[in-house]
Amino acid sequence: MDEMEIQVNNKNVVTQYLTFAIKEEDYGLEIAVVTEIIRVQTITQVPELPDYIKGIINLRGRIIPVMDVRVRFSIEPQEYDDRTCIIVVDVQGTNIGMIVDTVRGVVDIADEDVTDPSSHRSGYENRYISGIGKTPSGVKLLLNLDKVVSDY
Amino acid sequence: MSNDPMLEMFIFENMQLTERLEEVLIEGDQLGILNEEHINEIFRIMHTIKGSAAMMEYDNIATVGHNVEDMFYFIRENEGVNPDWKVIVDLCLESADFFKQEVAKIQANQQADGDDTVLIEKIKKYMDILTGKTPPEASADDGGDEGDTSADVGDEFSGRGLDLLPGEQCFLVHVFFETGCKMENIRAYQITNTLLDLSSHIETVPAELLEDCSDEIIANGVKMFICTKEPFDIINSIVSDVLFVERFEIKVMDSGAAAVPTPVEQPEEAVVAEAPVEIPVEAPVEPQEPPKTKGKKKKAKEEPETPAEPAKPVAPTVTAAPVTPSAPAKEVAPASAAPAQAPAAPAAAQAAAVPAEVKQSFISVNVDKLDKLMDLAGELVISVAMVINNPDLAGLNLEQFEKAAAMLSKNTGDLQDIIQSVRMIPISSTFHKMHRIVRDVSRKLNKDVEFTILGEETEVDKNLIDNLSDPLMHIVRNAMDHGIEPDSDERERNGKPRVGSIILEARNSGSDVIITCTDDGRGINRDKVLAKAIAQGMLTKPESEYTDKEIYNFVMAPGFSTNDTVTELSGRGVGMDVAKRNIEKIGGSIAVDSTPGHGTVNTIRIPLTLAILAGIEIKVGSNIYIVPTLNIRESFKPQADQIVVDPDGNEMILFRGECYPIVRLHSLFSVHSDVTTFQDGIMIMIEDEGMMTGLFADMLIGEQQVVLKPIPQFITERIGQIRGISGCTILGNGNISLIIDVKSLTQ
Numbered sequence: 040m041d042e043m044e045i046q047v048n049n050k051n052v053v054t055q056y057l058t059f060a061i062k063e064e065d066y067g068l069e070i071a072v073v074t075e076i077i078r079v080q081t082i083t084q085v086p087e088l089p090d091y092i093k094g095i096i097n098l099r100g101r102i103i104p105v106m107d108v109r110v111r112f113s114i115e116p117q118e119y120d121d122r123t124c125i126i127v128v129d130v131q132g133t134n135i136g137m138i139v140d141t142v143r144g145v146v147d148i149a150d151e152d153v154t155d156p157s158s159h160r161s162g163y164e165n166r167y168i169s170g171i172g173k174t175p176s177g178v179k180l181l182l183n184l185d186k187v188v189s190d191y
Numbered sequence: 192m193s194n195d196p197m198l199e200m201f202i203f204e205n206m207q208l209t210e211r212l213e214e215v216l217i218e219g220d221q222l223g224i225l226n227e228e229h230i231n232e233i234f235r236i237m238h239t240i241k242g243s244a245a246m247m248e249y250d251n252i253a254t255v256g257h258n259v260e261d262m263f264y265f266i267r268e269n270e271g272v273n274p275d276w277k278v279i280v281d282l283c284l285e286s287a288d289f290f291k292q293e294v295a296k297i298q299a300n301q302q303a304d305g306d307d308t309v310l311i312e313k314i315k316k317y318m319d320i321l322t323g324k325t326p327p328e329a330s331a332d333d334g335g336d337e338g339d340t341s342a343d344v345g346d347e348f349s350g351r352g353l354d355l356l357p358g359e360q361c362f363l364v365h366v367f368f369e370t371g372c373k374m375e376n377i378r379a380y381q382i383t384n385t386l387l388d389l390s391s392h393i394e395t396v397p398a399e400l401l402e403d404c405s406d407e408i409i410a411n412g413v414k415m416f417i418c419t420k421e422p423f424d425i426i427n428s429i430v431s432d433v434l435f436v437e438r439f440e441i442k443v444m445d446s447g448a449a450a451v452p453t454p455v456e457q458p459e460e461a462v463v464a465e466a467p468v469e470i471p472v473e474a475p476v477e478p479q480e481p482p483k484t485k486g487k488k489k490k491a492k493e494e495p496e497t498p499a500e501p502a503k504p505v506a507p508t509v510t511a512a513p514v515t516p517s518a519p520a521k522e523v524a525p526a527s528a529a530p531a532q533a534p535a536a537p538a539a540a541q542a543a544a545v546p547a548e549v550k551q552s553f554i555s556v557n558v559d560k561l562d563k564l565m566d567l568a569g570e571l572v573i574s575v576a577m578v579i580n581n582p583d584l585a586g587l588n589l590e591q592f593e594k595a596a597a598m599l600s601k602n603t604g605d606l607q608d609i610i611q612s613v614r615m616i617p618i619s620s621t622f623h624k625m626h627r628i629v630r631d632v633s634r635k636l637n638k639d640v641e642f643t644i645l646g647e648e649t650e651v652d653k654n655l656i657d658n659l660s661d662p663l664m665h666i667v668r669n670a671m672d673h674g675i676e677p678d679s680d681e682r683e684r685n686g687k688p689r690v691g692s693i694i695l696e697a698r699n700s701g702s703d704v705i706i707t708c709t710d711d712g713r714g715i716n717r718d719k720v721l722a723k724a725i726a727q728g729m730l731t732k733p734e735s736e737y738t739d740k741e742i743y744n745f746v747m748a749p750g751f752s753t754n755d756t757v758t759e760l761s762g763r764g765v766g767m768d769v770a771k772r773n774i775e776k777i778g779g780s781i782a783v784d785s786t787p788g789h790g791t792v793n794t795i796r797i798p799l800t801l802a803i804l805a806g807i808e809i810k811v812g813s814n815i816y817i818v819p820t821l822n823i824r825e826s827f828k829p830q831a832d833q834i835v836v837d838p839d840g841n842e843m844i845l846f847r848g849e850c851y852p853i854v855r856l857h858s859l860f861s862v863h864s865d866v867t868t869f870q871d872g873i874m875i876m877i878e879d880e881g882m883m884t885g886l887f888a889d890m891l892i893g894e895q896q897v898v899l900k901p902i903p904q905f906i907t908e909r910i911g912q913i914r915g916i917s918g919c920t921i922l923g924n925g926n927i928s929l930i931i932d933v934k935s936l937t938q
Contacts, residue, residue, distance in 0.1 A: 080925075081925075081926050081927075083814070083919070083926065083927040083928065083929065084814060084860070084862065085902065085906060085913065085916070085929065086859070086860040086861060086862075086913055086914075086915070086916065087910050087913050087914070088906065088909075088910060089909070089910075092906065092909075095902070095903060095906070095919065095927055096927065097921050097925055097926065097927050099566075099567075099570055100566030100567065100569060100570050100921065101566070102900055102902075102903055102919060102921070102927060103903060103905075104903050104905045104906050133903075133904065133905050135905060
């Protein structure tokens with residue numbers, strides 16, 4: 040009992056992340072912004088959209104745009120299959136679906152285990168990554184969702 | 192607007208009540224008399240408005256409400272009175288306008304700072320006439336009187352100009368109550384009430400004893416100016432008999448018959464009586480009993496020689512006081528053991544109890560919730576379809592399941608219908624607003640018009656109704672102003688009844704509602720309109736090719752007015768085009784037709800609901816799009832000889848001898864389609880405001896009623912309005928389909 044309390048104190052604040060995979064990389068998304076996870080469904084194309092926004096879907100009567108995270112990160116696209124998921128996130132009241140290869144699960148990462156991305160990687164991708172979380176199951180790239188969604 | 196739910200409720204309630212008030216008034220106005228029911232209802236409405244406004248601290252609304260309520264209280268309690276209903280209706284309508292104007296301010300988050308004094312003065316003045324305090328004819332020209340109220344010297348009383356009856360004299364009674372006796376104003380009111388029965392004229396300072404003026408009375412005492420036949424002793428004994436009077440003064444004043452104000456300090460005899468505290472308790476003041484009040488009223492009326500009351504804030508309506516008890520007395524009544532409470536309380540209780548039963552069977556629901564409910568119901572229908580047509584069930588023989596499934600789909604379908612119908616409200620409230628317009632305009636123009644409403648129970652989507660009243664107003668006003676002949680004789684000569692007629696009618700026609708406004712006036716002067724159209728350069732084809740109908744519809748073009756003189760009501764040439772635009776905004780259309788000498792018909796056609804659109808599903812590649820049925824002129828398989836390509840490579844279609852541009856949807860929307868040669872696909876001719884374009888698609892699928900939804904903001908924020916797309920909708924199978932924007936493709 041005591042031990043656990045100490046642990047919590049030591050680790051300061053623990054944040055829960057939803058982790059998902061794109062290509063070989065695992066990414067993490069703060070669980071607070073995630074509304075729900077759905078299977079890929081029929082996406083209606085809308086003309087004139089940037090290529091990474093695939094179109095719109097019907098989420099229980101609400102029409103929300105969906106973004107292919109692969110295309111957003113300039114990773115070559117792949118066919119959607121039954122492992123493909125849409126993570127519906129809420130960015131300042133706007134719902135957006137994020138198409139990812141597959142959803143892994145939820146992990147707790149203490150703030151002290153999150154390091155600055157700049158020391159690990161360089162290049163364009165950095166602006167979408169707010170930090171790198173170390174977990175027993177490997178390294179998770181933590182997304183800066185605001186940037187992913189709003190930069191264009 | 193503030194998020195304050197109380198405020199929202201207040202605004203909503205106030206608007207509803209004001210609307211209802213207008214309806215009742217107009218109804219009464221048409222009958223020429225406000226019957227008992229009307230009076231009671233107006234009284235209730237005013238009471239509620241006053242109460243809620245006072246609670247929300249909108250004092251000006253509350254005061255106006257209060258004064259009108261007083262007036263109706265008086266009318267209700269005094270069956271003998273025979274007021275001029277037209278004046279009363281005018282006053283009330285003016286009050287209703289005042290409420291509307293103030294509520295609009297509140298809604299816009301502004302201060303409700305409208306000036307209520309003019310209106311209140313008017314109401315009070317009429318009250319004086321009603322109570323017999325002022326003879327009717329005096330009120331008409333009281334404007335002149337107002338100026339010299341400033342000449343009022345020495346005291347707050349306008350004792351001057353009083354033609355005393357033979358044997359009358361004036362007294363100034365100045366009463367101070369014991370400190371801490373509470374409710375000084377009610378006590379003072381009791382005195383005036385007693386004195387009222389003995390006097391022909393009475394004024395007090397403070398003027399409105401039933402308002403909360405106790406502090407003033409504590410500080411300065413209450414002064415009463417009375418004209419009476421009774422001798423000094425009687426007055427003295429009445430005042431000294433009142434409980435809790437600490438001391439009082441009675442001054443005998445000059446009659447004031449001269450036009451010169453009477454200086455107060457001119458007593459023939461000043462008596463300062465120290466009222467003994469041990470005054471006998473028996474019946475200090477007689478509570479005002481209705482019969483007595485009535486008797487006194489009659490008496491007051493029998494004395495029309497009482498001069499006009501100059502309109503000034505301090506002077507009015509003590510004679511009117513007995514009619515005011517309901518409201519103010521109610522506020523103090525609970526804490527009060529005063530005799531005045533007795534007659535007032537039941538009236539107040541009655542007034543408070545009645546509003547509860549008005550329109551009890553209605554609840555107000557936020558439209559957002561209804562929208563969500565409608566979405567959910569739509570989804571339920573889709574889920575049911577998904578279960579019933581589930582591939583897992585294929586090939587199974589499920590007789591019982593089929594039966595249950597059929598039942599389920601029927602019930603869910605019914606549910607969806609009901610929910611859609613919830614948003615629909617009868618058009619009657621909008622129609623009844625027109626009564627007001629007709630009334631006002633007919634007064635102003637001095638035209639007699641019989642206004643008929645048909646089909647007011649026709650239901651239309653709530654959002655549409657809100658957008659309909661402005662255009663209707665313009666149309667009705669136009670019919671009154673331009674349509675109906677100003678001269679009844681002219682009508683008679685033309686074999687028409689002297690009284691003009693305007694008929695407003697609503698009826699359902701498929702998925703549309705048709706509203707017509709028919710007048711039996713002069714009709715539109717075709718030649719005049721045509722000449723004007725030519726003068727303004729509005730013609731787009733040879734004059735001879737215009738049909739009568741097309742010419743009449745010029746009147747709805749922007750800036751068009753055949754009225755040479757601009758009047759207050761119409762003639763500026765704005766109006767009809769605005770009306771037209773507003774109706775088009777809600778997906779409707781308007782047309783004018785006219786028979787010279789026999790009248791004009793305006794026909795408005797609006798969809799049943801704003802959200803639902805009749806469209807044709809078309810297929811392009813793997814996508815389905817919706818084209819609004821309203822805009823489709825024709826669709827056909829194009830033949831090779833109908834296609835024209837100009838040197839720039841622009842494709843055009845020859846349709847009925849004219850060339851129109853072609854829009855290939857698959858290339859416009861960058862959709863892969865196997866159908867790229869015209870002969871394999873279909874050409875859909877779409878039209879908007881006379882501009883036509885050929886849309887090329889793979890094939891037609893069928894007709895569909897769809898619920899219009901906007902493209903998510905996330906997308907429109909980034910790329911703006913998408914060319915050729917006006918919105919989207921969810922199809923029966925749950926997929927989304929885009930709706931083609933005809934306007935952007937035809938221009």
